[in-house]
Amino acid sequence: MSSILTNNGAMVALQTLNSINSDLSKTQSMISTGKDIASAKDNSSVWAISKVMESDVAGFNAISDSLALGESTLAVASEAAETVTDLLTQIKEKVVSAQEENVDREKIQTDIDALVGQVKSVIGAAQFNGLSLVEGTDDVNILSSLDRASDGTVTASDITVKRQDLSTSAGTFGTALSDTASAAYGTVNGSTNSDYTTDAGGTEAIMGITYGSDGDTYSMTIDGHEVSYTTASGDDADTVRDALASQINALGIEGISVDASTSGKLSVLNTNAFSDVELTADSTTSTNFEVEEINGVDITDANAATLNQRAATIDFSTSAGVNEGDSFKVTVGSSSYTYVAGKDENMEDVARGLKTAIDSAGTEGVTTAVQQDETTGQWKLAVDDDNGDGTSTTLKLTVGTGGEASGGLFGLDNIDVTTNDGADAALGNIETLINNAVDAASEFGSAQGRIETQSTFISNLTDALMSGIGSMVDADMEEASAKLQALQVQQQLGVQSLSIANQAPQTILSLFG
Numbered sequence: 001m002s003s004i005l006t007n008n009g010a011m012v013a014l015q016t017l018n019s020i021n022s023d024l025s026k027t028q029s030m031i032s033t034g035k036d037i038a039s040a041k042d043n044s045s046v047w048a049i050s051k052v053m054e055s056d057v058a059g060f061n062a063i064s065d066s067l068a069l070g071e072s073t074l075a076v077a078s079e080a081a082e083t084v085t086d087l088l089t090q091i092k093e094k095v096v097s098a099q100e101e102n103v104d105r106e107k108i109q110t111d112i113d114a115l116v117g118q119v120k121s122v123i124g125a126a127q128f129n130g131l132s133l134v135e136g137t138d139d140v141n142i143l144s145s146l147d148r149a150s151d152g153t154v155t156a157s158d159i160t161v162k163r164q165d166l167s168t169s170a171g172t173f174g175t176a177l178s179d180t181a182s183a184a185y186g187t188v189n190g191s192t193n194s195d196y197t198t199d200a201g202g203t204e205a206i207m208g209i210t211y212g213s214d215g216d217t218y219s220m221t222i223d224g225h226e227v228s229y230t231t232a233s234g235d236d237a238d239t240v241r242d243a244l245a246s247q248i249n250a251l252g253i254e255g256i257s258v259d260a261s262t263s264g265k266l267s268v269l270n271t272n273a274f275s276d277v278e279l280t281a282d283s284t285t286s287t288n289f290e291v292e293e294i295n296g297v298d299i300t301d302a303n304a305a306t307l308n309q310r311a312a313t314i315d316f317s318t319s320a321g322v323n324e325g326d327s328f329k330v331t332v333g334s335s336s337y338t339y340v341a342g343k344d345e346n347m348e349d350v351a352r353g354l355k356t357a358i359d360s361a362g363t364e365g366v367t368t369a370v371q372q373d374e375t376t377g378q379w380k381l382a383v384d385d386d387n388g389d390g391t392s393t394t395l396k397l398t399v400g401t402g403g404e405a406s407g408g409l410f411g412l413d414n415i416d417v418t419t420n421d422g423a424d425a426a427l428g429n430i431e432t433l434i435n436n437a438v439d440a441a442s443e444f445g446s447a448q449g450r451i452e453t454q455s456t457f458i459s460n461l462t463d464a465l466m467s468g469i470g471s472m473v474d475a476d477m478e479e480a481s482a483k484l485q486a487l488q489v490q491q492q493l494g495v496q497s498l499s500i501a502n503q504a505p506q507t508i509l510s511l512f513g
Contacts, residue, residue: 009500010502013497013500016497017495017497020490037050037472046472049472050469050472053465053468053469054469056146056148056465057462057465057466057469059146060146060458060461060462060465061462062143063143063144063145063146063458064455064458064459064462066142066143066144067142067143067144067451067454067455067458068455069128069129069142070140070142070159070161070451071448071451071452071455072128073128073129073131073133073140074133074161074444074447074448074451075128075448076126076127076128076133077126077128077132077133077134077164077444078441078444078445078448079126080122080123080125080126080134080166081134081164081166081437081440081441081444082441083122084119084122084123084134084166084409084437084440085434085437085438085441087115087118087119087122088119088412088430088433088434088437089434090115091112091115091116091415091430092427092430092431092434094108094111094112094115094417095112095415095417095423095426095427095430096427098417098423098426099423099424099427101420105417105418105419105423106418108417109416109417109418112415112417116412116413116415119409119412120168123135123166123167123409133161133163133164133444134163134164134165134166134167134440135163135165135166135167135407136163136165137163137165137324137342137343137405138163139160139161139162139163140160140161140163141158141159141160141161142158142159142160142161142451143156143157143158144157144158144159144451144454144458145157145454145458159447159450159451159454161444161447162343162344162443162447164408164439164440164443164444165342165405165407165408166407166408166409166436166437166440167407167408167409167410168407168409168410168411168412168413169404169406169407169410170338170357170406170407170410171327171338171339171340171403171404171405171406171407171410172327172340172403172404173327173329173338173340173400173403174325174326174327174340174400174401174402174403174404175400175401175402176327176329176398176399176400177398177399177400177401179398181399182397182398182399183397184317184320184399185316185317185320185326185328185397185399186314186315186316186317186328186347186397186399187314187315187397188312188313188314188315188395188396188397189312189313189315189395190315202255202269202270202271202272202307202310203269203270203294203295203307203308203309203310204267204268204269204270204294204295204296204307205267205268205279205291205293205294205305205307206265206266206267206291206292206293206294207220207265207266207267207268207281207289207290207291207292208264208265208289208290208291208292208301209237209240209241209264209265209266209288209289210237210264210287210288210289211231211235211236211237211240211288212231212283212284212285212288213231214231214232214233214235215230215231215232215284216230216231216283216284216285216288217229217230217231217283217284218230218231218240218244218281218282218283218284218288218289219281219282219283220244220248220279220280220281220282221278221279221280222248222251222253222256222268222277222278222279222280223253223256223277223278224278225248225251225253227244227247227248227251228244229243229244229247237263237264238260238263238264240289241260241264241265241266242260244258244266245258245259245260245266248268253277254272255270255271255272255275255277256268256269256270256271256272256277257269257271265292268307269307270307270308270309270310271310272309272310273309273310273311273367273369273382273384273386274309274310274311274369274371274382274384275309276306276307276308276309277306277307278304278305278306278307279291279304279305279306279307280303280304281303281304282303287301290302290303291303291304291305294307309382310384311367311368311369311382311383311384312382312383312384312395313371313380313381313382313383314330314351314354314380314381314383314395314397315378315380316347316350316351316378316379316380316381317347318347318376318377318378320347322341322345322346322347322349322350323341323401324341324342324343324345324405325340325341325401325402325403325404325405326340326341326350326399326400326401326403327339327340327341327399327400327401327402327403328340328341328350328353328354328397328398328399328400329397329398329399329400330354330357330358330381330383330395330396330397331394331395331396331397331398332358332363332366332383332385332393332394332395333385333393333394335361335363335366337354337357337358337361338357339353339354339356339357339406339410340403340404340405340406341353341405341406342405342406342408343405347379348370348372348379350379351370351379351380351381352370352432353406353410354368354381355368355369355370355381355428355429355432356410356411356429356432357410357411358383359411359414359422359425359426359428359429360411360413360414360415360429361414362414362416362419362421362422364421365385365386366383366384366385366386367383367384367386367421367424367425368381368382368383368384368425369381369382369428370382370428383395408433408436408437408440409433409436409437411429411433412433415429415430
């Protein structure tokens with residue numbers, strides 16, 4: 001049936017043409033924007049995912065900038081630490097030269113002072129955009145990643161760079177603990193406070209000699225050296241004493257002397273400030289030659305004894321931890337010396353810090369040594385006060401908390417090689433300072449490597465995210481081009497089809513012609 005009111009053919013043709021035009025419009029949009037999904041109406045779920053990923057890419061771009069800034073800051077700090085290490089090595093060369101007494105120590109000291117000034121200049125200039133990693137103790141956090149959990153929450157991750165304080169600051173002592181609490185960190189010769197004799201003869205062992213019979217052999221081993229005497233007719237206890245004393249004196253063992261002035265007794269004295277000496281005694285009849293007393297204290301007759309060093313020791317705890325700001329004060333007589341621990345330090349660092357503090361003060365007659373027990377691993381600070389009057393000296397350790405840490409190059413300002421004691425102390429202390437600088441450079445190098453690795457990862461991750469976003473929302477241009485051409489042909493055919501359909505009612509007029 002033909003109708004002049006309803007043209008079904010034209011409606012079908014129009015619907016087809018509208019559909020073609022809609023597809024053609026979408027295809028032209030894909031070609032012009034390059035995106036298959038340009039807005040939420042194209043595909044809401046994929047569009048939402050892509051937008052979240054795009055925000056992550058923007059975040060990772062900011063992280064790349066943060067890592068670049070951190071890497072530059074670390075490069076400056078690392079260069080400073082390495083330069084300081086080289087300068088300290090030069091100072092060590094000067095200190096070694098000053099060990100000889102027939103050199104111009106004043107000129108050497110002038111060179112050392114100049115190098116110290118250069119070290120300070122390097123430390124003061126080692127900052128990037130106002131941030132220095134070689135002064136202070138606070139950690140520096142460098143933004144390194146954004147971590148998205150499965151529930152959509154995002155957290156930031158940091159790379160923590162530990163500051164390495166290479167300043168010469170002495171620090172500030174914190175709040176002092178009681179003597180009892182201080183003893184938990186270290187004791188003086190086994191007690192909280194101790195009086196000790198440092199120059200009244202050292203450690204003395206009295207050996208008793210009883211004459212046995214002709215042909216008996218009396219032998220001693222002292223500091224690894226063996227002496228002996230075999231009796232003959234007419235000998236007595238004093239003959240044995242004199243013979244052994246003569247042999248020991250002939251060895252010339254440093255710090256060891258003997259006294260053969262008492263009948264039947266041989267006195268052996270150790271005046272070494274920082275060296276114990278082992279002593280053994282033996283004879284054909286063992287009871288004829290034994291150690292009877294040490295430092296005036298009777299002991300059970302023994303065939304062996306240890307002549308302790310003259311210096312007293314602060315014996316640091318093997319179990320107590322050391323926290324930043326823990327303050328340690330050693331009082332020698334009427335003088336006090338302080339060291340305040342920094343981050344990640346241990347009892348060895350404390351012992352060496354206190355040694356530096358004492359040596360830097362240059363107190364006449366006071367010398368120090370850092371020692372470690374080979375069996376227990378316990379660290380000790382040996383302190384000798386050779387005051388020259390034969391009196392005892394009070395040695396005390398006081399511990400505090402909450403102080404301001406001493407710098408890693410604490411004591412550098414006070415290196416003085418113009419005296420024998422100063423030159424000796426400087427040799428040990430400069431090694432500690434060099435080790436601190438080397439540790440700082442090593443820490444910075446490790447952090448640099450980590451940041452470089454993270455920076456490379458972030459760059460690759462950003463590329464991967466962008467590629468993933470593209471695969472979801474970017475248009476396939478080859479497919480779009482082919483589709484455009486096909487739709488353009490369909491559009492032309494649709495227009496012709498609609499034109500033909502619109503002409504159909506005209507045929508009805510012929511029925512009324």
